[in-house]
């Protein structure tokens with residue numbers, strides 16, 4: 576991804592490996608500060624994922640693959656490392672896929688690098704395939720951050736917008752701010768700003784307003800998991816966006832690599848939904864915003880049923896729900 580720095584425009588990845596160390600952009604400090612975190616062992620890999628220094632399903636998967644490679648090189652008990660890394664967050668399928676993929680690899684660092692490279696190439700293809708859906712002059716709405724930060728490079732939902740823009744199409748992006756962690760306002764907007772892609776950050780509740788007014792031509796979101804019946808889990812609020820899109824006859828696309836496909840789960844209701852710390856909702860910038868006695872709930876994801884999804888943008892092409900079911 577392109578990042579504007581004091582020294583000019585630099586090309587960067589969200590996570591990478593240097594020797595035995597796993598390095599990443601610490602996304603908690605964006606957009607104000609470009610800080611890095613170095614994970615020295617699998618315990619710190621879990622911490623980085625759990626505390627969302629790195630987040631987004633494919634990037635979590637790549638971090639987990641690097642963490643497994645690191646654990647193998649450090650000769651720690653691999654089952655323990657695998658279980659620890661898998662326990663970081665429950666919803667993103669890529670996390671479990673990547674850890675299992677690394678088991679028994681003879682050249683672990685090479686295998687992890689190959690895994691990361693394959694994710695980048697898949698996202699690039701998602702970008703090429705999805706860009707064909709975006710016409711000159713289109714406005715696209717997205718939720719959360721499914722960009723390069725969430726995938727190492729290119730992104731899933733953001734990849735088609737990146738590619739369409741690089742191909743010279745005149746596009747506009749609505750970025751939902753995405754309460755409570757503000758991945759849209761902090762991260763998607765930062766990526767769009769760095770690439771000079773025209774955009775507006777909107778509060779989550781404004782998405783329906785712009786859709787109703789005919790100012791959104793399509794919605795593209797990422798996903799943490801696609802299950803066998805085509806249902807998907809994505810950032811909390813995605814389901815509502817899909818409902819409003821259908822009400823207004825706006826196509827609703829989900830972009831993901833096949834590493835996000837979970838063959839072992841039949842229906843969306845079976846997907847484990849992460850409940851995060853209520854502090855994320857209770858306070859803004861450490862200032863408490865609701866009465867101390869009020870209960871707070873904080874589900875990180877919701878499920879969008881397959882019937883709301885116009886197409887699945889993957890590295891293999893764009894598919895309908897019945898085609899996706901056949902792929903399973």
Ligand code: MRU
Nearest residue numbers: 630631632721725731797798810
């Ligand atoms: O809680 P997060 O920030 O990890 O949630 C991320 C999302 O919901 C993304 O849309 C999803 O992981 C796809 S990332 C390409």
